[in-house]
Amino acid sequence: MVVLAVVTALGGLVAFLAGGYGLRRTRLMEESVQAADALVKPPQPGSDRPRMQFETADGKVVEIVSPVRRTRRRPLQGGSELRIAYDADDPREIVLLSRDRVRVDQAFMAAGAALVVLGVVLVVRAS
Template identity: 60%
Template sequence: MAVVVLAAFTVLGGLVAALAGAYGLRQTRRITAVGAVTQALVKATLPGAERPTLQFETGDGRVVEVVSPVPPSRRRPLAAGDRVGIAYDVEDPRETVLIGGERTGLDRAFVGAGAALVVLGAVLAVAVR
């Protein structure tokens, strides 16, 4: 019985990981394909924050500040004063993608790991019977 519960939790965890990765890939593709493109100013990282803030102007003239979608472990970290190209969702400008800094590899890894966990859970459930 305990193995069946373990198998169920493994499958559920795998589904969550796979869905999270698929959602990330979908959002990145959607924003990159239909989002508006502009330049953003990199502002200084606030004390206690891991990522800098990006400031940009939308097509309708609003000034928006968002936390950078780029992780601090990037090869070349963003520095205050830099200008970077971004794509943003016109309906929700807080949703941004740094052009050239998309993290599709991480999202694909989530999909792959999730699929592997689903298969492992299924194998565990079948092995018990």
């Protein structure tokens, strides 16, 4: 029982840290990068990720594969535009400027914290 509790707490800690890393990365990207509107293009055959094309502040056109897949809830459709932030030193490094990403990272942190608490409670009860 104690081993299961420790594994639960460690799994929660990993989820908590992953969410924290995601939030930190998003904040850093939003603060230190350029913003642009990206045109969403249809995915290439055999891919589930659409392509995104945008123009950097210095006029260079960049086309990359989207960092997120199409979903049923919020499909990325060809022809639509999204607001992105990109690293001026490496324009292939982008973050979608939406609150969805932040919510996912916050959910990871909340679930991780809950699992850590559950693991500690199980260890205390097993002792």
